[in-house]
Amino acid sequence: MSATRLAEDAVVRELAALPAWARDGDAIRRTWTFADFRTAMIFVNGVAALAEKANHHPDMTIHYNEVTLRLWSHDAGGLTTRDFTLARTIDAIL
Numbered sequence: 820m821s822a823t824r825l826a827e828d829a830v831v832r833e834l835a836a837l838p839a840w841a842r843d844g845d846a847i848r849r850t851w852t853f854a855d856f857r858t859a860m861i862f863v864n865g866v867a868a869l870a871e872k873a874n875h876h877p878d879m880t881i882h883y884n885e886v887t888l889r890l891w892s893h894d895a896g897g898l899t900t901r902d903f904t905l906a907r908t909i910d911a912i913l
Contacts, residue, residue, distance in 0.1 A: 822892045822899035833903040840906055846878075846891035847902060853884045862886055865913050873908070875901045 825833070834840060840847045853859040863879060863886055870876045878889040890906055892899040 822895045822901050824892070824895040824897040825899055830898050833898075837903065837906055837910065839910065843889060845897040846889045847898065847906060848887060848889045849906070850885060850887040853886070856883050859884050859886050862913060866909060869908055869912065870905065873901070873905050875905050877905070 830842070834842060834847065837847070840849045842848075851859075851862060853862060859881060863881060866877065866879070866886075866888065875890075875892075880887040880889075888909070890902040891897060892901055
């Protein structure tokens, strides 16, 4: 499923509604810090389940108890509504 890349003004509006997320080039990024590795992995598995359901998969970096997610739509070459929808879902559920 191909998505349409958002215009810059739409990206700015979407990011304003997600203050914990930051622009990272053609992506958005957020980092969480957990008490330990086990808790970080529980979070990663929860994100994986949400990503599978949405058929939209973030890049994940794990450093012991710190997890960074980076969202962007590869097929669109940048940010789309799918990225912000998944970010909101992750924030709301996890």
